[in-house]
Amino acid sequence: MKQLLLVCLCLPALAHAAHGLGLGHPPRYAADFRHFDYVNPNAPKGGTLTLPVSGGFDTLNPFTLKGDHEAGVAALTLDTLMVKSDDEPFAMYGLLAEDVQLASDGLSVTFRLNPKARFHNGDPVLAQDVAASFRLLTQDKAAAPMYQFYWADVAKVETPAPRTVVFRFKQRNAELHMILGELPVFSRKSYPKGLAAAPNALPIGSGPYRFARADGGRLSEFARDQNYWAQNLPARKGMYNYNTVRFRYYRDDSVRIEGIKGGRYDFVQENVARNWARAYSERDLEKRGLQKHEWMHGNTAGLQGFVMNQRRAPFNNILVRRALVESFDFESVNSRLFHGLYQRSNSLFTNSSMAAAGKPQGRELALLNTIRSKLPAAVFDENVTESPQIDPAAGVRPNLLKARALLEQAGYRYRNGVLADKNGRPLVLEFLSPSKTYERITAKWQRDLAKIGIRLNVRVADPAVYQKRLNDFDYDLTIVVYGNSESPGNEQFNYFSCASAKTPGTRNWAGVCDPAVEALLPQFAGFKNREELTAAARALDRVIRHQYIIVPNWYSDRHRVIYRNTLGMPARAPKYYQAMDWALKAGWVK
Template sequence: MKTFSALLLFCAAAHAHAAHGLALGQPVRHPAGFKSFDYVNPDAPKGGTFTLPLPGGFDTLNPFTLKGDHEAGTAMLTLDTLAEKGKDEPFAMYGLLAEDISPASDGLSVTFKLNPKARFHNGDPVLAKDVAASFNTLTRDKAAAPMYRFYWADVARVETPDARTAVFRFKKRNAELHMTLGELPVFSHKSYPKGLAAAANTPPIGSGPYRLHKTDAGRLSEFVRDKNYWAQNLPVRKGMYNFDTVRFKYYKDDSVRIEGIKGGQYDFVQENIARNWARAYPDAVLSKRKLHKHEWRHNNTAGMQGFVMNLRRKPFDDIRVRQALVESFDFENTNTRLFYSTYRRSNSFFTNGETAARGKPAGAELALLNGVKQHLPAAVFTQNAPEPPKTDPVLGVRPNLLKARALLEQAGYRYRNGILVNPQGRPLVIEFLSPNKTYERVTAKWRNDLAKIGVLMNVRVADPAVYQKRLNSFDFDMTITVYANSESPGNEQFDYFSCAAAKTDGSRNWAGVCHPAVEALLKHFESFTSRAELVAASRALDRVLRHQYIIVPNWYADRHRVVYRDTLGIPANRPKYYSPAEWALSTGWVKR
């Protein structure tokens, strides 16, 4: 006799289509039975060692807790997810732990059928109860980082009608939820029987391609390839994770990393600092270590990097103050003098992508904005999407600074004895919280320019642990951050911009955005039925946020700058959307 849960599953499956993979808004690129991804070498040999540098350090091997500095490889290498993301498509997921995925036709559930070959590192089979335990731990345990709770907020419950079937029931229709659940990292239900807080430094029991081998005082972690890895011949793993040993070497100071590169300590490095790229790596020095520099073009949506302002605090609750700070930053001279003119200006929360707002609103985007018109200034409809100011090549930054001071005077500040003061006579003082010394050269010029209009900026450099603690508790005026976005924006937008996230420590709503128009627009990331609808929703959200001036836009590069060893094999085809270090680690090999 069938149980009630089993009957529910049968009814859902009867109206759903089981698939090896799913794509959002378009067909999947790879058909059932495909041999491997196009951006791997399916015949890559196994063996050798791969060493990467990572900033900071770690004091916990538990990758899921809010507290602590997490070791990076535990989540990346030891855990499998229900599905694997395809890197040649805006958003496509192919079965990994799940051999097929069945979204219900009513959009209110999704069923994952687990591969009977899947095994944890302790030898146990991966079962539905492990999927349920993983999900419930990440979304209900108070010690877990809140991003999981926001990301899967529309899941009502997970059911396990049989040993290898997990059914996620939704509170309401959500356009991408059936796919984002494929990103769930699955660990054994034996991992945290007493909760995350009771195992603050305990790695999960995973089923991934590597096992944690050793760590050293928060400075080194080493992983060894599981030669009996259950999924190594699946299409989504063929030709991947080829190194026998993967090492992460953590560094506190960037100079240590640079000397490590020149000393041949690393096999692959991504360089994000233009000055280092131009001056720190002489070809002759690299050649001695069989290292060379390369530039890889990419099509990634760059998101938004910038100096975010904390709207929870005065004076940043005043949009005129925020706009003044945006006006005051001299990107052009910074790019020329410090960055060798290698960067382009970030102008959108979806920079370099089709989801960025352009010009004046029209079509489907305009229709969405009309729905929240009462909450928006007229400029949203009558003006082009705000672009970062440009420095006059002849007059320099002075015209922008004058505009900034005029905005501050409109906000009630007055110029007295060389400084701006509010009506109570208090000077306008801003603290810039920095995680390292990298930004001192950038903030030095900005601080001097602000002083010209009477604004005092103090720069506070905090060590990584203190910085993360202050970031989690929103204890800052202004800091550097990145709103990372993909080609398919979705539920992560709630963590970035919702009122609930603004009130939750550890969320990624660093600015403290809580706006009725934004709240309404976020709902469209749950309910779109086509790629066109998603693009319209993204552009509308982007436009509204840019009119709020919550961040001083920074810059991005349209290519990845990397240094790697000549003995490192790299697949001939690069994916369309990728992170270079992660792609090299997961698809590279040691040449024989």
């Protein structure tokens, strides 16, 4: 690949083609790099990797809003224009795109496609395919709405040459040229009549694997493309080494646990602390050639928690939301159920420099001052809200008394063991759960809420029913994860904009529609450097935390994994990564 200039947002935008882009920082890897540092370029090809996946699937079309999607089609059979580096906060390197050029005015980006790129049907990957992929994902009514929100600032896409595609923007957007690199590209022959006409159809991709077979929503299998066009490119060297990748689906976690001990899986990430501590004896694992490992990571943990749906009462009252946040006894749950393996989440950007702290200052304060009239005084006068702490000596009682006082301010009265509103209606809430796992976690919360007169019912839903209710915002409370990175951007519109609050299938689970938040969101599209991005992230974090939309849960600074002794992994892990993703991309069979 020829020597090309680097593009970095910390410098004026250059109208030169580049092999890679860094958001607010120079790309780590130079134009002549051979492979990423976190892979083994000489990893052998061959063998099988079998992974567990929760739930089931009823469609092989990965783009539709409706249906339970198969886990591997998008990740394994589709290439993107560029590839994200796991060693950097946000940097992209060419894959389908041989190089990329950001216009000097920041209002367009041009991708020049690699002439070697081929779809699985033998057709070359052309600009028309890129344009068709973009238009289908953002304009087809059957597509999941997240694509439309993610690339909302694209005005049009042009194809001036067979292997040149240009995206023109409605306005300057600091990350748009890079997140367009994440566009999954499929042949324009894939869905000639639209997504609705092909609800179970596979896209024609150009990725490292081809779909091989499926078995009744319980198993899916992919075969490595022996002639994969990109296998020797720097962004793919040493990656996707297994001849076969197999996903086995399970409905109940006990089935997964027994499957691990029975040797049905080659690699498992264990996210349940009790299982990690007690479910797997060394003897059971040794019999199957398995071993436990802990991998440290530097990932932003985002925010996991019990989200409250403000679209319905009583969660449209901030006092009720504050009371529920006060009432959750994390410390007891962590010690009794999680064996002390977790830390409390406290931010949209937990474990990150993007998290707000103390009182606002510097750039963050200057930004908040521009919308001061839309914010409560507490945002400026008080430290950012932290997750409540439970004093081990006093227990949860002081927190429950605070919660009851807040509920009384909201107009509720405690009589004969029941908390009721002014019309005498008792406060009854439903927690919608995707798994029986959360029944034991919420059991103590149920008992504690009962002490102040609130009845919390737990409804465990089948995965398909759960997903539909989530898409339709049909719940009081449920468990969600606001996934974030070191470079938050357009996804914040999907989480918190008024438009997403009114659009089924988005990730605005709390129904946030707030003037101050609406004023902050454009900052994630218009920043000029990482200092401005950090200020915007901290400001949004502070404002959202003062709205008490979620009862914060927990996070871990390490991945807990079990895998076969015959599975090889590179000597060095990247800084930012998901365990199963890294094992799938960079592992091999010895």
